[in-house]
Amino acid sequence: MGRPKQFDPETAVEQAMQVFWRKGYGDTTPQDLVDALGIGKGSLYHAFGSKHGLFELSLRHYRDTQAKALTDLLAEGEGTVKERLRKGLELLVEMDLADPDRRGCLAVNTATGLPRADETASGLVRGMFARTEDAFRALVEEGKRSGEIAPDRDAAAVGSLLLNTVVGLRVTARVADGPDGMRRTIQAVLDLL
Amino acid sequence: MGRPKQFDPETAVEQAMQVFWRKGYGDTTPQDLVDALGIGKGSLYHAFGSKHGLFELSLRHYRDTQAKALTDLLAEGEGTVKERLRKGLELLVEMDLADPDRRGCLAVNTATGLPRADETASGLVRGMFARTEDAFRALVEEGKRSGEIAPDRDAAAVGSLLLNTVVGLRVTARVADGPDGMRRTIQAVLDLL
């Protein structure tokens, strides 16, 4: 009962996420959000409570779409483990560098941009990192079973390394002036495996 | 001629760097700087022109102290190459996690926090990354010469990987709830070498 919303909250969160991703939390103003969502400021605060509340929803949405896309890609891809790994990493780099805004990864940007007190946001980031690390670990284990990866490798350790590699790459994507360094990084990690 | 400065500009830049490092560029206010440097706002703007100008000096100072400390450690350490590598990475992680503010690395934080237009800052970050990468590459080459590292390794590629690893670790240091994941990452990278 009562007047129905004139906008779709999920769409709004998606749009908000795009703004936060492009500009960062601190540099995003309520006016930016109002412009992007196409609703009044009153509606915005009525529906989402605060800029930070909307940011939290945006982070969750990022986790359920972007971060999930990577773990799915790793889990469901076709081809050998190493091929999937190479495809996944190369796709990531290409997308990051093709982005005219060079947004990188919202989770990574949040990790380094957080005010020290934001336990909610850092918890969400930790969660995304943990899931991705786990997807890598699972992939490594599959590689060990299939014989592609030496059986004496510690899958958990290599998973950590691969997550860490992705995080590093997505920082670099924000400032790199070309793909060479990042390609070399991928090359090295695949060679060493 | 003229009235002499009542403060040492170099000390002031050092103090400003600490503030930017702890709070980030965007969250640092002129008032924060005034408080930290112990001078009036007028003096601050008279001496440094703008918040951004002071930030630029702070970044350069970071490069010449913190970033240099790492490259020096890699270049001048004692012991085998792998021992130096291990020491360097472990020291980094310990320092990052021991820091109550979890500031991570100013260059990394700047990379992910810059507004898209700040070419000056991103150039400085690129420069620091390049120097560090080169220090790693040189270390790998030394390892190849000494026989510690297989001669068919591409030193430049491994250098990229090591820089990337450090960048990733310093992001993780901002949100990690313990040293385990980071230690696993170091373990994996050393094992693979």
Add this chain to the structure above:
DNA sequence: CCTCTTCTTGACCCGAAAGTACAAAACCCT
């Protein structure tokens, strides 16, 4: 000692960030 220059201080300024208030509007139910 007078002047010229360079620093220092604190008051002041303007715009904007984040959020609030509240009346009007749009719906549901009976």
Add this chain to the structure above:
DNA sequence: AGGGTTTTGTACTTTCGGGTCAAGAAGAGG
């Protein structure tokens, strides 16, 4: 149609960010 409920739009408020300015203090040179 009327009452209860939720949403909307706009105006408003408060605080603060980033910066400027005028007036004076502290030196150097003549």
